[in-house]
Amino acid sequence: MKKRPALILDHAKLRSNMDTAIGWCRDANIDVAGVIKVTGGMASVAKDFEACGAKWIASSRLEQLVRARDSGVDLPMLMIRVPMISELPELVRTCDYSLQSDYSVLKATDEEAIRAGKIHNVILMTDLGDLREGFIDKDELVAVAKYTEDVLSGLHLAGIGTNLGCYGSVIPTGEKMKQLASYTEAVEEAIGRPLEIVSGGASSSLMPVFDKEMPAKVNMLRIGEVVFTGPLVQIREAYGRKEVDDMSDEVFILEAEVIEAGTKPTYPIGELGVDATGHTAVYKDRGNRKRALLAIGRADYGDPGDLVPLIPGAEVLGASGDHTILDIEDCAENLKAGDIVRFKLRYSAILYLTASENVTIYEI
Ligand SMILES: *Cc1c(COP(=O)(O)O)cnc(C)c1O
Secondary structure (H helix, E strand, C coil): CCCCCEEEECHHHHHHHHHHHHHHHHHCCCEEEEECHHHCCCHHHHHHHHHHCCCEEEECCHHHHHHHHHCCCCCCEEECCCCCHHHHHHHHHHCCEEEECCHHHHHHHHHHHHHHCCCEEEEEEECCCCCCCCECCHHHHHHHHHHHHHCCCCEEEEEEECCCCCCCCCCCCHHHHHHHHHHHHHHHHHHCCCCCEEECCCHHHHHHHHCCCCCCCCCEEEECHHHHHHHHCHHHHCCCCHHHHHCCCCCEEEEEEEEEEEEEECCCCCCCCCCCCCCCCCCCCCCEEEEEEECCCHHHHCCHHHEEECCCCCEEEEECCCCEEEECCCCCCCCCCCCEEEEEECHHHHHHHCCCCCCEEEEC
16 A cells, blocks of 8 residues: 555646647757656656756756756756855766856855866856845846956856846746847957857746747756646746646645545634644635545645645635645545545745655556
């Protein structure tokens, strides 16, 4: 019998999604860095990206790139969270590329590469307004690029990149991509040669690709979310982009077990304070309704809003650390203890579930 909760990864569906996303990019002359961080860096997922034509494997965690390399993936490894100075020896030993946005880190990376007798490839990040990583001032970007090119002999300036839609919710529009292209031209003029890489962002930067607004200069996207979630991706749910509708949203399926089933009131009985997370919750009195209690909770998946029940009519009512409450009054199915409930998953739930030691991953 399968151990529960179980997380089922369907590699055929994943590869089909990867083929679709990498195909869109190929048609726009864009190479894909396959981002594995949402799966906790599963090496089998890195292998899928390699088989489907990604040109780099990327993660925000160095250990995950090391694991992918050790498992025999042959692609260059790209560290997409600016490295910690404390991990530079490991970075230089195991990664071919890193995103960089801080002069001290860049300088320390150079020193470490020289010490190791290696040339490390860097992509300098420019912050186009999302206010996470990157040089926000164009002149500073150009100056640091020129300094990297002329002085930092342990580094190769491979390109320029940006990231949008993470902290500041800034949409990667065609305009923002044009700005990235023009910054790239400024750097190229300063160093007197073309750059190999112009990295235009994450899954959300597919929107300007769909709209044929991506400048020809942008030739790399760092793609994660969309291949794992399909239509449950943000560009569908927040921006209504139907282009993703042919992709599978069942790459990852969660199976959780019912531990109590029956009818209860919907409004709590007693004096109300705060819930398990310390928040003042709002409860709607809908009378007595059928519900199921599941042996999985926030500790495993984070936010219950990121679970999409596969039983028609079921609704996630709420959760504490180790329990999830499902309203099943309107379901045709009659659940009882021992039954399994299956869910599709949004991005953050996949991120947490692949990292939970209570959850067993099955690959099919
Ligand atoms: C996570 C991440 C990505 C991938 O984003 P998705 O939304 O999963 O496609 C790309 N670039 C950076 C810097 C990231 O941190």
